[in-house]
Amino acid sequence: MCGQAEPREVGRWGNAGFTLLEVLVALVVSGILLAMLTQGLQVGLRGWAVAQGIDAGTTTLEATDFALRGLLDRASLADPLTYDRAFTGTPTAMAFTTTMPGQLGTPVPLEADISVAGDGHHLVLHWRPHHGRWIEAPPPFATELLVDGVIGLQLAYFQPSRDGRGGRWLTAWSSPNLPRLVRIHFVFAPDDRRHWPDIVAAIRREQPPR
Numbered sequence: 616m617c618g619q620a621e622p623r624e625v626g627r628w629g630n631a632g633f634t635l636l637e638v639l640v641a642l643v644v645s646g647i648l649l650a651m652l653t654q655g656l657q658v659g660l661r662g663w664a665v666a667q668g669i670d671a672g673t674t675t676l677e678a679t680d681f682a683l684r685g686l687l688d689r690a691s692l693a694d695p696l697t698y699d700r701a702f703t704g705t706p707t708a709m710a711f712t713t714t715m716p717g718q719l720g721t722p723v724p725l726e727a728d729i730s731v732a733g734d735g736h737h738l739v740l741h742w743r744p745h746h747g748r749w750i751e752a753p754p755p756f757a758t759e760l761l762v763d764g765v766i767g768l769q770l771a772y773f774q775p776s777r778d779g780r781g782g783r784w785l786t787a788w789s790s791p792n793l794p795r796l797v798r799i800h801f802v803f804a805p806d807d808r809r810h811w812p813d814i815v816a817a818i819r820r821e822q823p824p825r
Contacts, residue, residue: 676765
């Protein structure tokens with residue numbers, strides 16, 4: 616008949632809408648995605664806060680733990696000819712070259728010579744920009760307060776065996792190679808009731824063949 620509309624097939628989604636199960640699945644998936652995004656943002660903000668905390672001298676024990684792990688993780692290998700950038704460690708202090716934490720507005724990572732030790736009242740970090748060969752006298756070290764109340768460190772350095780199946784902890788390190796692990800124990804003042812578990816930080820730079 617002229618003017619009569621052709622019948623159309625209506626899909627099952629046309630009038631039925633969403634079932635309760637489909638709504639629940641969508642909510643669960645959205646929750647998982649939101650949690651992943653939030654976790655990534657927190658990690659990014661935490662790294663930024665640690666870098667700012669070191670600059671401001673306001674880091675907490677947790678932030679100091681996080682910062683020391685990061686500095687050791689990025690420790691630089693020594694030059695095989697000159698031993699420049701060699702890692703040195705004593706029972707109470709350590710010195711090495713590393714890449715400092717990145718900050719907003721710093722496009723090029725800064726390689727720096729650092730040392731970490733207690734000064735009797737605080738845990739401090741000394742650092743200066745690293746250059747392989749100074750034409751003039753190198754600049755003096757800048758001193759940054761890491762955390763108050765930590766009066767010293769007790770350090771140990773893990774040396775793996777040649778076959779990679781074991782190793783031993785040493786109280787000093789003077790090898791051109793990097794230690795595989797560094798164990799850090801905070802020493803608090805006698806009247807300080809704080810406690811922090813020992814830090815066992817891994818150095819993941821690829822070691823030269825022995």
